[in-house]
Amino acid sequence: ESIQPERSFKSSDLSVRLAAPHQLQPKPDVSALTFGKYFTDHMLKVFYYESLGGWQAPEITPFENLVLHPAAKVLHYAVELFEGMKAYRGIDGKIRIFRPELNMERMNTSAIRSGLPTFNGNELIKCLNRLISIDQEWVPHSEASSLYIRPTLIGIDPTLGVAASDSALLYVILCPVGTYFKNSSKEVGVSLLADPRYTRAWPGGCGDRKMGSNYAPTIHVQREAAEKGLQQVLWLYGYDNQLTEVGTMNIFMFYLNENGERELVTPPLNGLILPGVTRNSILALGRELKQFKVSERKITMDEVHRLILENRLLELFGAGTACIVSPISFIDYAGQGLHIPTLEQPEPIYKMFLKCLSDIQYGYITDHPWALPI
Numbered sequence: 386e387s388i389q390p391e392r393s394f395k396s397s398d399l400s401v402r403l404a405a406p407h408q409l410q411p412k413p414d415v416s417a418l419t420f421g422k423y424f425t426d427h428m429l430k431v432f433y434y435e436s437l438g439g440w441q442a443p444e445i446t447p448f449e450n451l452v453l454h455p456a457a458k459v460l461h462y463a464v465e466l467f468e469g470m471k472a473y474r475g476i477d478g479k480i481r482i483f484r485p486e487l488n489m490e491r492m493n494t495s496a497i498r499s500g501l502p503t504f505n506g507n508e509l510i511k512c513l514n515r516l517i518s519i520d521q522e523w524v525p526h527s528e529a530s531s532l533y534i535r536p537t538l539i540g541i542d543p544t545l546g547v548a549a550s551d552s553a554l555l556y557v558i559l560c561p562v563g564t565y566f567k568n569s570s571k572e573v574g575v576s577l578l579a580d581p582r583y584t585r586a587w588p589g590g591c592g593d594r595k596m597g598s599n600y601a602p603t604i605h606v607q608r609e610a611a612e613k614g615l616q617q618v619l620w621l622y623g624y625d626n627q628l629t630e631v632g633t634m635n636i637f638m639f640y641l642n643e644n645g646e647r648e649l650v651t652p653p654l655n656g657l658i659l660p661g662v663t664r665n666s667i668l669a670l671g672r673e674l675k676q677f678k679v680s681e682r683k684i685t686m687d688e689v690h691r692l693i694l695e696n697r698l699l700e701l702f703g704a705g706t707a708c709i710v711s712p713i714s715f716i717d718y719a720g721q722g723l724h725i726p727t728l729e730q731p732e733p734i735y736k737m738f739l740k741c742l743s744d745i746q747y748g749y750i751t752d753h754p755w756a757l758p759i
């Protein structure tokens with residue numbers, strides 16, 4: 386199976402039904418932006434019906450509830466996938482989306498794994514641009530905030546068979562969100578629970594696809610971490626306790642290698658890891674800089690432990706759309722506390738990456754190919 390961009394809806398068929406003045410919601414104060422709690426006034430919907438020739442015309446409508454048949458496949462077999470990306474209001478007032486074509490590609494690969502229909506990513510980006518420009522006042526006028534974009538694709542066939550869904554709904558909702566670091570002077574590292582009893586992905590599974598079914602089973606483990614006073618879960622895999630991801634972020638390690646060189650390393654895309662857009666961007670920036678070695682390879686807990694003992698571990702950080710870059714300061718590994726010196730480095734590279742990325746996102750670097758103006 387492959388992506389079939391020719392069997393797609395078209396942005397030229399997009400229709401718009403605007404919310405009536407009384408339906409418009411007040412915009413929340415940017416300082417009070419809880420992630421994913423406030424939604425903009427409009428949404429995008431595209432239905433797919435096999436019996437009607439596939440994708441229907443895309444429509445922008447007021448933000449509203451969905452009506453689903455109780456047997457809809459999404460509600461029983463988690464026939465669902467989603468994406469997460471952001472639009473930023475730049476210092477020049479222009480709104481830019483960060484590398485949306487990579488999210489479109491990932492969304493289509495998730496669709497194939499879920500038996501859901503694929504589409505032309507450029508057409509969805511064009512529809513999205515229209516949606517964001519209609520709700521543009523919701524893109525925060527603040528460099529501590531952005532507009533989170535949540536494209537979602539669900540199987541809505543009203544039949545209980547475990548089979549491909551002949552009908553689907555692709556929709557997009559938008560939320561203004563704050564950044565992880567509200568104030569860099571108060572920056573603290575995250576603490577992690579690394580419990581070898583749990584894993585989130587395995588070879589032949591679908592941990593490398595952004596399907597809702599990957600996330601529900603993580604909630605219980607995340608709660609266990611919180612009960613221990615830890616903020617995130619460090620996901621391990623295999624008898625050698627490989628580090629795979631941290632919470633909903635990819636993981637990076639910066640260390641002094643056997644030759645005494647500085648090296649940035651992240652686990653490879655071997656099926657156990659979501660191919661993060663932030664991960665891809667950090668690897669590209671790191672390679673372009675040529676200031677340290679950059680590699681994609683397995684990292685194990687034994688190695689982390691040894692590097693700490695030998696004072697060779699410099700930084701560990703998570704990378705993802707939600708908080709961009711998140712320094713790690715502590716790991717509870719099967720009851721043993723490991724202190725990670727990320728925040729003690731005089732010029733940490735995680736901060737350098739955070740600055741590079743936000744300079745692109747907020748338009749300090751103009752016309753960068755990774756920042757698509759709407």
Ligand code: PMP
Nearest residue numbers: 633634635659661662663705706
């Ligand atoms: N890993 C997982 C499990 C995730 O859910 C995410 C968030 N999409 C990421 C990594 C980071 O990916 P991205 O940089 O594309 O947000």
